[in-house]
Amino acid sequence: MPRKPRPRSANRVTLAEVAEAVGVSAITISRALNTPALVAEPLRERILDAVERMGYVPNRQARLLAEARSQTVLVLIPSLTNTVFIDVLAGIEAVLGPAGYQILIANTHYSAEEELRLLRSHLEYKPDGILVSGLAQSPDCRAWLDRHGLPTVHLMDLADDGRHCVGFSQLAAGRALTGHLIERGRRRIAFMAVQLDERTLKRADGWRAALGAAGLADESLYFADPAPSSMALGADLLDRILAARPDCDAVFCCNDDLAIGALARARRRGIAVPERLAIVGFNDLQPAAWTLPALTTVATPREQVGRAAARRLLDLIAGDVTGEAAVDLGFELRVRESG
Amino acid sequence: MPRKPRPRSANRVTLAEVAEAVGVSAITISRALNTPALVAEPLRERILDAVERMGYVPNRQARLLAEARSQTVLVLIPSLTNTVFIDVLAGIEAVLGPAGYQILIANTHYSAEEELRLLRSHLEYKPDGILVSGLAQSPDCRAWLDRHGLPTVHLMDLADDGRHCVGFSQLAAGRALTGHLIERGRRRIAFMAVQLDERTLKRADGWRAALGAAGLADESLYFADPAPSSMALGADLLDRILAARPDCDAVFCCNDDLAIGALARARRRGIAVPERLAIVGFNDLQPAAWTLPALTTVATPREQVGRAAARRLLDLIAGDVTGEAAVDLGFELRVRESG
DNA sequence: CTGAAAGCGCTTACAG
DNA sequence: CTGAAAGCGCTTACAG
Structure with missing residues (x-):
């Protein structure tokens, strides 16, 4: 028993309809489109004309299903x-x-x-x-x-x-950046963590490893907030860090957005960067090169x-x-x- | 003549296979999944068990094709x-x-x-x-x-x-921002255009309209570059603009990225912003609020x-x-x- | 509540 | 070079 035809959206011309119009079988239309070499020149032209004229667009869903691939x-x-x-x-x-x-x-x-x-x-x-x-x-x-x-x-x-x-290695990158700060003479390096996804946590582990190796480990310099990252959050966290640890001489922000916000806040507060406080980011997104002072960060091959x-x-x-x-x-x- | 079975990727359990395993017809499996109310409780449970056990995942391609929608x-x-x-x-x-x-x-x-x-x-x-x-x-x-x-x-x-x-209205927005600069006393307002897509060109038309209405029209203040937008390009174009028109007192950058680059370059060059030169952007992306000085721009409801x-x-x-x-x-x- | 049949729009072998 | 048949994996009516 044939099912009732369902309404199809406008302009959903099918292979069968093109075939009927041209007066050949559907498979020949398919071939004219997919393996044109297998169809005789004049027929192929008539078919391509009809395809163009009728505005036929193959249904990828059907093709992929037939080909059993996605x-x-x-x-x-x-x-x-x-x-x-x-x-x-x-x-x-x-x-x-x-x-x-x-x-x-x-x-x-x-x-x-x-x-x-x-x-x-x-x-x-x-x-x-x-x-x-x-x-x-x-x-x-x-x-x-x-x-x-x-x-x-x-x-x-x-x-x-x-x-x-x-x-x-997120961990190695975190360690390298922290190592750089230590080399530059920083001793109380805070870590600003947000979002707290796996990658951030590994960067923090790198920070811990570098501080530990230098005998500078201090968990009270770890500042975490699960909120999503933003420049505003970086600015606010800088305030929190400096309130809790006014002796801090560097902040490792777990990404550039935070660092840009922190940097802006520090400058608004009249804190000399990097003299009094170093601020570094992570990722080297485009704006990192255009802040004043320009941001020290880690370039990642995204x-x-x-x-x-x-x-x-x-x-x-x-x-x-x-x-x-x-x-x-x-x-x-x-x-x-x-x- | 049955066609040769094609190799299917691992774990492509089909509705028919689940049906066979449970000992019912395929349509009943389909119903248990899509309209569970239509399947008797005990059968439904057996089916859902089998689905879970066999790791069956319906093929959306096939479903959409059958439903004739995408x-x-x-x-x-x-x-x-x-x-x-x-x-x-x-x-x-x-x-x-x-x-x-x-x-x-x-x-x-x-x-x-x-x-x-x-x-x-x-x-x-x-x-x-x-x-x-x-x-x-x-x-x-x-x-x-x-x-x-x-x-x-x-x-x-x-x-x-x-x-x-x-x-x-991109045009109205361009006109409004330019109007603001005119109100603030700017007289030689350059327009920095890049990419040159339709939206940029309309903003430029708005700039022209505002300048024209104020009797400040000056096409030699229009600086266009078809290159894709970037902060570096904004910095370079600022140099070009100031070289060509050292008397320019404001730059309307067609987007924030350009403005951020231009702003950084101006400050590196010791040009006072906004005193000597106003620099404005477009879109109000996140960094716009965190530059020094903070960027004047147009917020768009993206x-x-x-x-x-x-x-x-x-x-x-x-x-x-x-x-x-x-x-x-x-x-x-x-x-x-x-x- | 469950199923046999037909169909969604295409392609893949196999004939001729 | 062209076509009739079967199938991809699902769903929609229609029976019972």
């Missing part, structure tokens, strides 16, 4: 407003776009529950692979990834448990991470699992004027 | 690195995500050819609607949109030709534009075409210290 990659990132991930995304797009993949972006808003929810719902798109930023997935999330055996590459950090990842991770994922999808699991792209100290 | 919205934006569009995207996501839509982001890189190419290829996803930023699509692009009769909402600007759009446009699109998709075609969300002068 040509889709899922990208799980914790934030869209954080420039760091935009840069990573740009790198991913630069590699995956030309490779014909559709990128599905899921914003987890730094929440483990959101992450699991988004992962589960987006698995329905049957992605060929997944790019995840951060290694701090909930155990549930990891279980799902493992279970579905989907090629997965982690972004922006390094793991040593065999998971594929492309990034750099776009390269995106590109390398995308390439790695394409390899994994193709079944090539050779090579190191963890790809370290390093980081660079950018010593400018603020510390 | 539940997808295409978003065409000119840039991902420009924070303006990230904010708009966040607003779109906030509305469309909860509504169950998948957002397909296509980055046109400010290129009309890219735009047309991306539009054509993404039409294959049969989106239910389109969100486009800017009104400057190529005629080809507009022809495609018209022809396919897809619900479309334009972002961040206003049109008067009946197209649906949500934004504000996230609200995203939200309102998404809601508008949902209405259009639902067939509701009542209401004004152009929704003006306005802008706000943010007078700070730099001009």
Whole structure:
């Protein structure tokens, strides 16, 4: 019994309709479009004319279903407003776009529950692979990834448990920046932590390691706030730090936004930077080079991470699992004027 | 003749396989998942158990195809690195995500050819609607949109030709900011234009209108560079402007990034801002409030534009075409210290 | 409450 | 060079 025809949206011309119009079978239309060499010249022209005239646009959903593939990659990132991930995304797009993949972006808003929810719902798109930023997935999330055996590459950090990842050592970067401050003679170096995601915590561990090695460890110089990062928060936290520890001579802000806010507040308060107080950031986003004094920070290879991770994922999808699991792209100290 | 089975990727459990395992028909599994009320309690439990145990994840491609809908919205934006569009995207996501839509982001890189190419290829996803930023699509692009009769909402600007759009008047904003500078006694106000997209050109028209009305028109104060925007470019253009017009007493930078670069350069050169030279930006991005002196600029309702446009699109998709075609969300002068 | 049939719009072998 | 048949994995009516 034929089902009742459902209303289709305007202009949803199908292959069958083009076929009927031209007077050939659907598969010939398909071939004229996908493997034109297999269709005789004059017929092909008539078909392409009809396609143009009728405004036919192939239905990708149907094609992918028939081909039993999705040509889709899922990208799980914790934030869209954080420039760091935009840069990573740009790198991913630069590699995956030309490779014909559709990128599905899921914003987890730094929440483990959101992450699991988004992962589960987006698995329905049957992605060929997944790019995840951060290694701090909930155990549930990891279980799902493992279970579905989907090629997965982690972004922006390094793991040593065999998971594929492309990034750099957040801990080493935190240690290096702190080491630089120590070398410059700073002795009471505060750490300003916000958001408190895995990467921030590792930078803090690096700060602890460097302070410990120099005999300067002082946990009362650790200032944490779980709120999302912003310049305003950096300014406010600077006030809190100086109120609690007026003897502090340097502040390691866990990212550039905080540092820019802290720097502005310090200057408004008439605190000499870097003479009286060093202020350093992390990431080397564009504005870091344009503050006065220019910000000392750590440059992170964000776009390269995106590109390398995308390439790695394409390899994994193709079944090539050779090579190191963890790809370290390093980081660079950018010593400018603020510390 | 049955076709040869193609290899399916690991863990691609299908509805039919779950059905076989449970010993019922596929449709019953589908019902247990989508309309559980229609399946008897004990059977439903057995089914959900099997689904969980087998790690079944429905194939959205197949579902959407069967339902003859896509539940997808295409978003065409000119840039991902420009924070303006990230904010708009966040607003779109906030509305469309909860509504169950998948957002397909296509980055046109400010290129009309890219735009047309991306539009054509993404039409294959049969989106239910389109969100486009800017009104400057190529005629080809507009022809495609018209022809396919897809619900479309334009972002961040206003049109008067009946197209649906949500934004504000770029021209009026440019005029207002220039008017403010004139009121403050500036007489030789330069305009720094980059990228030269439609929105920038309209801001420049606003600048011209305000200067003209005050009898201050001077086209030699218009400085344009088609290069992409950056703080470094803002700094360089400031040098060029001052070299050509050392008598200039204000610079209207067509966006905040340029203004931040120009401001930094001016201060490095020892030029007093705003006393000797006013420098103003556009958009009121986060850093604008944290420069020294703080940047005078125009606040634009980016996230609200995203939200309102998404809601508008949902209405259009639902067939509701009542209401004004152009929704003006306005802008706000943010007078700070730099001009 | 459960199922057999048909269909969504395409592509992949296999014939001819 | 072109086509009839079967299938991708799901859902929608219609029966019972």
